[in-house]
Amino acid sequence: MPDIVTGARIDLGRLRASILEMAAIGATAAGGVTRLTLTDEDRAARDLFARWCADAGLTLRLDDMGTQYARYEGRDPSLAPVLLGSHLDSVPAGGKYDGPLGVLTGLEVVRALRDAGLRGRRAIEIVNFTNEEGARFEPAMVASAVLVGAYTADFVHHRRDATGLRFGDELDRIGYRGDAANRPGAIHAYLELHIEQGPVLESENLPLAAVEGILGIRWFNVTLRGQSQHAGPSPMRSRRDAMVAAGRIIVGLRELALSYPDPVVATVGRLRPVPGVINQIPAEVVMSADVRHWTDEGLAEIAGKAEALMRRIAVEERVEIDIETIQNVPPTRFDPRLVELLDASIQAVGAPSRRMVAGAGHDAKYMNDITPTAMLFVRTIGGMSHCESEEIAWDDARLGAETLLRAALRLAEEP
Amino acid sequence: MPDIVTGARIDLGRLRASILEMAAIGATAAGGVTRLTLTDEDRAARDLFARWCADAGLTLRLDDMGTQYARYEGRDPSLAPVLLGSHLDSVPAGGKYDGPLGVLTGLEVVRALRDAGLRGRRAIEIVNFTNEEGARFEPAMVASAVLVGAYTADFVHHRRDATGLRFGDELDRIGYRGDAANRPGAIHAYLELHIEQGPVLESENLPLAAVEGILGIRWFNVTLRGQSQHAGPSPMRSRRDAMVAAGRIIVGLRELALSYPDPVVATVGRLRPVPGVINQIPAEVVMSADVRHWTDEGLAEIAGKAEALMRRIAVEERVEIDIETIQNVPPTRFDPRLVELLDASIQAVGAPSRRMVAGAGHDAKYMNDITPTAMLFVRTIGGMSHCESEEIAWDDARLGAETLLRAALRLAEEP
Numbered sequence: 001m002p003d004i005v006t007g008a009r010i011d012l013g014r015l016r017a018s019i020l021e022m023a024a025i026g027a028t029a030a031g032g033v034t035r036l037t038l039t040d041e042d043r044a045a046r047d048l049f050a051r052w053c054a055d056a057g058l059t060l061r062l063d064d065m066g067t068q069y070a071r072y073e074g075r076d077p078s079l080a081p082v083l084l085g086s087h088l089d090s091v092p093a094g095g096k097y098d099g100p101l102g103v104l105t106g107l108e109v110v111r112a113l114r115d116a117g118l119r120g121r122r123a124i125e126i127v128n129f130t131n132e133e134g135a136r137f138e139p140a141m142v143a144s145a146v147l148v149g150a151y152t153a154d155f156v157h158h159r160r161d162a163t164g165l166r167f168g169d170e171l172d173r174i175g176y177r178g179d180a181a182n183r184p185g186a187i188h189a190y191l192e193l194h195i196e197q198g199p200v201l202e203s204e205n206l207p208l209a210a211v212e213g214i215l216g217i218r219w220f221n222v223t224l225r226g227q228s229q230h231a232g233p234s235p236m237r238s239r240r241d242a243m244v245a246a247g248r249i250i251v252g253l254r255e256l257a258l259s260y261p262d263p264v265v266a267t268v269g270r271l272r273p274v275p276g277v278i279n280q281i282p283a284e285v286v287m288s289a290d291v292r293h294w295t296d297e298g299l300a301e302i303a304g305k306a307e308a309l310m311r312r313i314a315v316e317e318r319v320e321i322d323i324e325t326i327q328n329v330p331p332t333r334f335d336p337r338l339v340e341l342l343d344a345s346i347q348a349v350g351a352p353s354r355r356m357v358a359g360a361g362h363d364a365k366y367m368n369d370i371t372p373t374a375m376l377f378v379r380t381i382g383g384m385s386h387c388e389s390e391e392i393a394w395d396d397a398r399l400g401a402e403t404l405l406r407a408a409l410r411l412a413e414e415p
Numbered sequence: 416m417p418d419i420v421t422g423a424r425i426d427l428g429r430l431r432a433s434i435l436e437m438a439a440i441g442a443t444a445a446g447g448v449t450r451l452t453l454t455d456e457d458r459a460a461r462d463l464f465a466r467w468c469a470d471a472g473l474t475l476r477l478d479d480m481g482t483q484y485a486r487y488e489g490r491d492p493s494l495a496p497v498l499l500g501s502h503l504d505s506v507p508a509g510g511k512y513d514g515p516l517g518v519l520t521g522l523e524v525v526r527a528l529r530d531a532g533l534r535g536r537r538a539i540e541i542v543n544f545t546n547e548e549g550a551r552f553e554p555a556m557v558a559s560a561v562l563v564g565a566y567t568a569d570f571v572h573h574r575r576d577a578t579g580l581r582f583g584d585e586l587d588r589i590g591y592r593g594d595a596a597n598r599p600g601a602i603h604a605y606l607e608l609h610i611e612q613g614p615v616l617e618s619e620n621l622p623l624a625a626v627e628g629i630l631g632i633r634w635f636n637v638t639l640r641g642q643s644q645h646a647g648p649s650p651m652r653s654r655r656d657a658m659v660a661a662g663r664i665i666v667g668l669r670e671l672a673l674s675y676p677d678p679v680v681a682t683v684g685r686l687r688p689v690p691g692v693i694n695q696i697p698a699e700v701v702m703s704a705d706v707r708h709w710t711d712e713g714l715a716e717i718a719g720k721a722e723a724l725m726r727r728i729a730v731e732e733r734v735e736i737d738i739e740t741i742q743n744v745p746p747t748r749f750d751p752r753l754v755e756l757l758d759a760s761i762q763a764v765g766a767p768s769r770r771m772v773a774g775a776g777h778d779a780k781y782m783n784d785i786t787p788t789a790m791l792f793v794r795t796i797g798g799m800s801h802c803e804s805e806e807i808a809w810d811d812a813r814l815g816a817e818t819l820l821r822a823a824l825r826l827a828e829e830p
Binding site: 196197198199200203215217219227228229230231232233234235236237238241243244246247248249250251254257258262263264265266267268269270271272273276277278279280281282288290292358359360361383384385386387 | 618
């Protein structure tokens with residue numbers, strides 16, 4: 001039954017079939033996907049996406065970063081288009097939905113409009129951003145970053161993967177280097193549908209959320225230098241043990257984050273003792289700390305407290321400490337009007353409304369710098385992402401597609 | 416001036432020259448030594464030791480483990496000899512004294528006796544045990560272990576180094592495979608002089624200690640399995656974070672050890688998060704725990720408490736835990752009469768007396784199974800060992816040699 005407002009009808013069977021066919025490219029035995037950017041698998045995914053777009057009567061463009069744009073023309077081609085996008089690349093042994101769900105739901109939206117003979121005043125373009133993940137070429141989200149001027153195209157083309165291959169050469173090799181002239185010009189709005197990648201919607205029994213922004217990130221590389229001694233003949237009170245200092249920092253950062261409300265987080269993901277042998281007090285421990293907050297002031301505060309905590313523990317444990325800030329990403333605030341529109345669209349398709357702040361980076365972060373932007377999150381089963389067991393419920397995918405359809409059409413109708 | 420009791424005189428200049436000449440073999444730029452067992456450097460060290468022994472009129476034997484015995488004959492060759500020993504192999508980038516100080520002080524003792532024309536009723540044999548360190552071929556202390564039947568010769572000969580080379584083949588290659596018939600028969604006593612490798616003597620301003628025993632050791636390999644999630648979108652309260660559990664275990668084990676008196680210790684030297692990336696809550700952390708106590712009951716108690724602590728934290732953090740006991744070495748109690756003799760000998764050379772328990776393993780641990788055994792510790796500057804900055808004071812070396820001379824001669828005079 002067509003949506004009573006849009007007159008178009010999301011075909012969940014078609015959306016599901018597209019997602020599963022896409023997931024077959026680079027499929028892993030355990031049900032996941034390994035489809036690193038600019039590999040043969042990525043080329044196959046792009047070819048498939050391009051074929052579907054051509055079948056749907058869309059016009060394809062390719063920019064100098066390899067980003068694909070598939071345009072469903074509007075009634076007035078002179079107006080700035082509405083962009084719906086995400087990415088088709090994955091992390092190693094990643095999941096079927098992180099990225100493709102956004103691209104293919106965008107495709108389903110225009111397929112539904114075309115089937116219904118509907119066309120917005122403005123064009124709708126489906127975007128597949130190159131290398132969102134940064135799993136093969138660092139940093140992540142380079143294609144949207146180039147669009148907004150955060151990196152130059154030249155910088156990105158010279159990035160190398162772990163085997164020394166260059167981004168630009170691999171773009172040529174798979175036949176997906178396009179033209180800078182094909183980058184979008186003026187953009188009316190950007191919407192990105194994505195799996196939540198966290199457990200909040202599931203725990204609150206909600207299918208969708210309108211995303212208001214993205215947490216700001218401060219990354220520290222912390223080096224603790226104590227005294228390496230044999231584990232046997234070194235009395236506890238005489239030790240200057242870098243591992244004990246690291247242990248206290250891990251626990252202290254967790255307590256610090258717990259002193260803030262959700263979604264403030266602090267994480268230690270990386271830790272390496274040197275020499276790292278069972279019967280030797282380590283001379284050195286190198287560890288990471290990742291703290292996130294949704295406001296500039298909050299991020300500055302928690303990062304300052306984290307640093308003070310680490311320095312205090314180092315003094316107490318009589319170890320030297322070097323704290324290096326290796327990443328400092330300010331919080332992103334999406335366009336309030338678009339967040340409101342997504343929120344209303346969620347309610348319009350009959351789902352309860354919830355706003356939230358994203359914890360991870362997405363191309364929407366950069367796009368927000370040049371056009372009104374917002375994101376729509378779809379519940380992720382068990383909060384699991386970047387892994388082969390990443391899963392969603394198809395009913396949620398349908399609700400997400402219906403929400404995106406309403407919001408996109410509303411934006412496309414704007415004068 | 417000759418010792419008024421023994422009539423012999425330790426020549427510190429000669430001892431120092433021997434230690435420094437030995438340290439030139441495998442010398443590192445930073446003042447340390449890399450002389451792994453059964454390498455060309457080890458062969459050169461053995462050759463030099465053998466030449467010195469021959470020059471001192473000692474009779475050399477070589478057993479099937481490559482252990483060298485240099486015999487200074489007694490007045491009654493039929494009596495079981497007194498053994499003074501340690502090792503000439505080192506860890507990579509180790510120090511000049513760990514091992515060689517014991518072997519070469521033993522040599523200095525017999526050089527001093529010979530110079531004075533003195534000879535005990537019993538022979539004194541200086542022993543250079545093969546592969547005390549276990550740095551190239553695991554496990555450690557295999558040569559003394561074979562003497563007491565803890566391992567078979569065949570087992571040891573088939574050990575392989577990291578490049579696949581076999582212990583037995585390398586023994587042949589350097590020309591130091593001797594005969595099982597050359598293993599010692601009955602032994603009257605074994606004394607091992609060694610650097611302390613810890614900071615206790617320095618902190619108490621003492622040059623020497625009589626060692627009563629060696630701490631028993633329990634090694635655990637601990638695997639913590641939580642839920643790997645993206646660091647951003649995972650609220651703190653929903654996490655099952657293996658790294659946080661590891662941090663609490665590190666801190667908890669330290670607190671546990673501090674609840675006991677010295678020299679009880681607990682150490683985490685090894686820790687590896689999987690996947691170990693900055694923005695991912697680890698799925699798994701694999702870590703070691705090393706706990707030591709000087710009594711059987713104490714070791715069982717602290718090991719039990721450590722295990723209970725780790726399991727409690729795992730439950731509280733909702734992570735799975737596997738605890739594997741990978742080493743369980745009971746405490747060693749040296750011969751009380753020999754400890755008393757060393758203690759009295761320390762006082763006799765004018766140094767304050769202190770008994771202590773060794774934290775690390777030594778060949779004396781195995782030798783204690785077949786003959787009355789004790790150790791004599793020499794103060795280690797800064798407690799630093801197994802590193803290139805390992806250092807002692809020469810005055811302490813002299814006091815140690817004078818103590819060993821007295822004790823060895825006393826034992827050699829016993830009927």
